[in-house]
Amino acid sequence: MSTPFMFGKLATDQNFTNRKAEIIKLKQNFISGINTILISPRRWGKSSLVKKAGIEVEAEQKSIRIIYLDMFNIRTEEEFYKCLSEAVLKAGSGKLEESLSFVRKFLKQWIPRITVSPDAVQEMSLSLNWEEVKNKPDEILDLAESIAIEKELNLVICIDEFQNLSNFKDPLGFQKKIRSHWQQHQHVTYCLYGSKRHMMIEVFTKQSMPFYKFGELIFLPKISTENWKIFIQERFLSTHKILSEQQAERIAMHVENHPYYVQQLSQICWFRTSIELKDEDIERSMESLVMQLSLLFQNITENLTNTQVNYLKALIDQVRMLSSKEVIYKYHLGSSANVSRIREALINKEIIDDQVAGNPELQDPVYKYWLKNYYFSR
Ligand SMILES: Nc1ncnc2c1ncn2[C@@H]1O[C@H](COP(=O)(O)OP(=O)(O)OP(=O)(O)O)[C@@H](O)[C@H]1O
Ligand SMILES: [Mg+2]
Secondary structure, three states, X not given: OOOOOOOOOOOOHHHOOOOHHHHHHHHHHHHHOOOEEEEOOOOOOHHHHHHHHHHHHHHHOOOEEEEEEEOOOOOOHHHHHHHHHHHXXXXXXXXXXXXXXXXXXXXXXXXXXXXXXEOOOOOEEEEOOXXXXXXXXXXXXXXXXXXXXXXXXXXXXXXXXXXXXXXXXXXXXXXXXXXXXXXXXXXXXXXXXXXXXXXXXXXXXXXXXXXXXXXXXXXXXXXXXXXXXXXXXXXXXXXXXXXXXHHHHHHHHHOOOOHHHHHHHHHHHHHHOOXXXXXXXXXXXXXXXXXXXXXXXXXXXXXXXXXXXXXXXXXXXXXXXXXXXXXXXXXXXXXXXXXXXXXXXXXXOOOEEOOOOOXXXXXXXXXXXXXXXXXXXX
């Protein structure tokens, strides 16, 4: 029997729950040409949500086509141009002949040095001196708009892990180039999403930055306990196993409604259930989840400085005034300037987040649990 829970891949179909308001919002933006910036901590469901909204829009509106570009393993500006143009050509036609005609028509500058070929897996592949393109990316950046007009389509370009542009040699220069083109596009809408909240906020809300006010900023919330309760119960039932509402609630609460972990913990519980879930199996499943991850957590912790670990200890103890004299003294945090440095370093490492300003929180609920019940209680 295949398990009714899924994690580590995009949540689709029956594995996808709720997000109704966010789906409506995204679809509206895609249809009305409003750029969107979607931000949430890791594994809260950004990619799944965008894909879901994209699939629905494409099914409902024949004139809209969605292009997905993942910057996860794009390390340079050159790679970005290559991936972007290939994705756009592919979405614009699908047929090699037509792609070639687009290249001839819209990438004139690069003829005859450009070649289009289906590569080993029949995906489109473009060869070009991308170093040169970097200096004159105009045609490439406008390719989507040109094709959209030609084919009387509206394109939506969804770029995942957008924060990775910070790995480029000149991130600011890159942003200036792309913004100056994208803001003129009438038939292409952009949806940019990623998890490094601080970096994303800086890029999109700082007046001096090229992407200032580029689109609507959406902070993805977690999925509520209420919703998880129903979801977990339904998924159990679909395989003729049962658990009570309270048990489903406890699973969700154990991992603070974190979507990835709710699915993972539910699955461990499900494996332990023959027909009816036992209370003690929830605790055992949680222990087992923590054990699976403990090596990873140990590594993360070993790579922190002593004061960073002390800071996490203070957070776990639910200390509020982290820069106060007493707290700095009690937790050996150095000085108040040091406290802000620690905070920033931990935010950069994506270990903590301060979505509510001045109220930093550990991002990973299972890491938090491990620190509290294993590491600090040793
Ligand atoms: N709407 C949802 N319904 C059910 N489970 C979900 C949902 N959204 C996310 N999940 C769970 O969370 C996991 C992570 O989702 P996803 O990859 O979409 O998140 P993400 O925010 O893009 O993560 P990352 O920051 O790592 O890119 C999924 O594999 C799934 O287990
Ligand atoms: Mg993602």
